Amino acid sequence: MLLGETFALRRRPFVKREKTLIPSDLGECGKADSTQISQSLHLFGRFLVSHIEMKTIEPDTVREHVRARYGNIAVNGGGCCGSVDGCCGSENSCDQRLGYSAVHVASVPEGSNLGLGCANPMAIASIRPGETILDLGSGAGFDCFLAARQLNGTGRVIGVDMTPAMIAKARNNIRKGRYTNVEFRLGEIEALPVADNFVDLVISNCVINLSPEKPRVFREAFRVLKAGGRLALADVVAIKPLPESIRTQSNAIGACIGGAALVDDLKTMLKDAGFIRIEIVPRDETRSLINQWTEDKIASDFVVSAFITAFKAA
Ligand SMILES: C[S@@+](CC[C@H](N)C(=O)[O-])C[C@H]1O[C@@H](n2cnc3c(N)ncnc32)[C@H](O)[C@@H]1O
Numbered sequence: 001m002l003l004g005e006t007f008a009l010r011r012r013p014f015v016k017r018e019k020t021l022i023p024s025d026l027g028e029c030g031k032a033d034s035t036q037i038s039q040s041l042h043l044f045g046r047f048l049v050s051h052i053e054m055k056t057i058e059p060d061t062v063r064e065h066v067r068a069r070y071g072n073i074a075v076n077g078g079g080c081c082g083s084v085d086g087c088c089g090s091e092n093s094c095d096q097r098l099g100y101s102a103v104h105v106a107s108v109p110e111g112s113n114l115g116l117g118c119a120n121p122m123a124i125a126s127i128r129p130g131e132t133i134l135d136l137g138s139g140a141g142f143d144c145f146l147a148a149r150q151l152n153g154t155g156r157v158i159g160v161d162m163t164p165a166m167i168a169k170a171r172n173n174i175r176k177g178r179y180t181n182v183e184f185r186l187g188e189i190e191a192l193p194v195a196d197n198f199v200d201l202v203i204s205n206c207v208i209n210l211s212p213e214k215p216r217v218f219r220e221a222f223r224v225l226k227a228g229g230r231l232a233l234a235d236v237v238a239i240k241p242l243p244e245s246i247r248t249q250s251n252a253i254g255a256c257i258g259g260a261a262l263v264d265d266l267k268t269m270l271k272d273a274g275f276i277r278i279e280i281v282p283r284d285e286t287r288s289l290i291n292q293w294t295e296d297k298i299a300s301d302f303v304v305s306a307f308i309t310a311f312k313a314a
Contacts, residue, residue, distance in 0.1 A: 057212065057248065058212075059190075059212035059213050062210075062212040062253060062259070063162065063188065063212065065250050065253065065254060066162075066210050066253070066254055067162055067163050069254040070116075070139070070163045070165075070166055071163050071164070071165040071166070073114060073116070074114075074139075074140065074163060074165035074166045074168075074169050075165055077114070078114065078115075078116075094115055095113070095115070097289055098117055098118065098119055098120055098289075099119050099120035099123055100113075100120050100146075104120075104146055104149075107145070107146070107149055108141075108142060108145040108146065108149075108173075108177065109141075109145065109173040109176035109177040110176070111140060111169065111172075111173060111176075112140045112141045112142045112145055112169075112170070112173040112177075113140070113142045114139055114140050114142070116139050116142075116205075116206060117142070117143070117205040117206050117234060118205065118206040118234050118235065118236055118256065118286065118289075118290075118305040119205070119206075119234035119283070119286070119305050119307065120143075120146075120205075120234065121143060121203045121204065121205050121232050121233060121234045121307075122143065122146055122147060122150065122203070122232075123307075124232045124234075124307050124309055125147070125201060125203055125232035126232075127147060127150040127151065127201065128200075129151060129152060129154045129155065130151070130154045130155045131151065131154075131155045131200040131201055132155055132156050132157075132158070132198065132199045132200050132201075133147045133151070133155065133156070133157045133158070133199065133200065133201045133202075133203060134157075134158050134159075134160065134192075134194060134198075134199040134201070134202045134203070134221075134224060135147065135157065135158070135159045135160070135202075135203050135204060135205075136160060136189045136192075136202060136203070136204035136207050136208065136217070136221070137160070137161055137162075137189060137204055137205070137206075137207025137208075137210070138159025138160060138161045138166070138170060138184060139159075139161060139166050139170070140166060140169045140170050140173060141159055141169075141170035141173045141174070141182070141184065142205075143203060143205050144157045144158075144159040144170070144182050144184075145157075145173070145177060145179065145182065147203065148179055148181055148182050151181065153181070154181070155181060156181045156182070156183070157181060157182045157183075158182075158183055158184075158185060158194065158199070159182070159183070159184045159185070160184075160185050160186075160187050160189060160192060160193065160194070161184065161186065161187075162186065162187060162188045162189070164186060167184050167185075167186045170184040171184050189204075189207065189208070189211060189217050189220065190211060190213045190216040190217055190220060191216075191220065192220045192221075192223075192224055194224040195224065196223055196224065197223075197224070197225070197226045197227070198224050198226065199224050199225055199226065199229060200225075200226055200229050200230075201229060201230055201231075201232060202221045202224070202225060202229070202230070202231045202232070202233075203231075203232050203233065204233045204234070204235065205233075205234045205235075206234060206235060206236060206256050206305075207235070208233065208235050209235050209236045209237075209256050209257075209259045209260045209261070210253070210254070210256060210259055211259070212259065214261055214266070214269055215269045215272065215273065218269050218270050218272075218273035218275070219273045219274075221273070222273045222274045222275060222312055225312045226312070227312060227313065227314050228311070228312065228313070228314035229311070229312045230309065230310065230311045230312070231270075231275065231308065231309060231310045231311075232307075232308075232309055233307070233308040233309075234305060234306075234307060234308075235260075235305070235306060235308060236256045236257060236260045236290070236303050236304070236305055236306070237260055237261065237262070237263050237266060237280065237282055237303065237304065237305075237306040237308075238260040238261060238262045238263070238302055238303050239262075239263065239282055239302065239303065239304060240262075240301075240302055241262065241302075242257075242258065242260065242302050242303070243302075246258050246296065246298075246299065246302065247259075249296075251294070252294060252296065252299070255293045255294050256293065257290065257293065257294055257296075257299045257302075257303050260302075260303045263280050263282060263306070266280060266308070267280060270308075270310050274312065274313075275310035275311060275312065276310070276311050276312075276313055277309070277310060277311045278308075278309075278310040279307075279308070279309045279310070280306050280307075280308050281306055281307045281308075282304045282305075282306040283304055283305050283306060283307070284304060286304050286305035287300035287304055288300070289305070290303060290304065290305065
């Protein structure tokens with residue numbers, strides 16, 4: 001699929017055929033009486049609305065597009081959720097706006113920071129020595145290496161990503177940095193290659209918005225967390241419903257905007273997955289950053305970066 005293309009929309013089969021205006025429904029001399037016309041128009045309107053609401057995009061179509069986009073970035077570079085032009089001027093100012101210090105950035109192997117995040121999840125993760133940490137959509141490993149730095153030689157960090165070129169790059173970065181407690185696994189975050197009740201902390205940076213099946217992601221995160229474990233996510237969220245022109249645009253989805261879910265919907269998904277003490281804090285100050293991810297300058301009217309925390313009961 002070409003970048004910039006709009007996803008082909010699948011329509012579910014209609015269950016019920018609405019009554020249409022045919023000659024036998026018309027009044028004398030081919031004129032419909034006004035009640036019949038208004039009833040028919042009303043039915044036609046409802047038919048159109050339900051038809052539009054039924055539009056869906058196949059989850060695998062989204063994942064294929066996202067995999068191709070981030071595979072290309074792993075090989076050729078990119079930044080700020082894939083903006084080809086980079087996003088924040090110099091790389092340093094970009095990192096600082098995302099909440100990383102120069103010391104953080106200098107501490108990881110070169111090539112692990114691809115500038116693809118939307119905040120620094122470590123700021124809300126309260127990492128403790130000895131913990132097992134899982135990063136959903138780990139890219140080239142930037143946040144995994146920073147988490148390992150906080151573990152200071154104890155515990156372990158597992159990164160999961162569905163893009164083979166990202167995993168290859170991240171594994172190469174392990175070798176460059178000689179990490180002994182970091183590993184990367186190829187897999188989808190909707191079906192994590194991780195055992196039940198295995199990790200203390202799930203982190204993620206600008207990834208869950210890309211998933212076409214977010215409830216599955218949260219159910220999986222809950223499954224792999226130990227009792228008392230926690231989620232600490234940085235992600236893009238919608239603060240009002242996205243227009244269809246953004247929701248179905250492949251570039252907007254790949255740029256971490258089109259797939260953003262509404263804050264209240266995310267809370268419901270987390271609650272339904274079993275999480276408690278759910279907090280979502282949208283960060284208004286990230287609007288200008290988001291505007292640099294896309295040519296569509298109205299995007300930041302609808303989405304911002306947010307910190308998300310939640311717990312699995314002890
Ligand atoms: C915006 S990048 C963020 C990378 C990394 N978290 C960072 O901050 O540098 C999104 C990453 O998530 C991965 N990804 C997207 N959807 C995924 C899914 N459904 N399952 C696994 N990985 C996914 C992509 O391959 C890509 O590496």
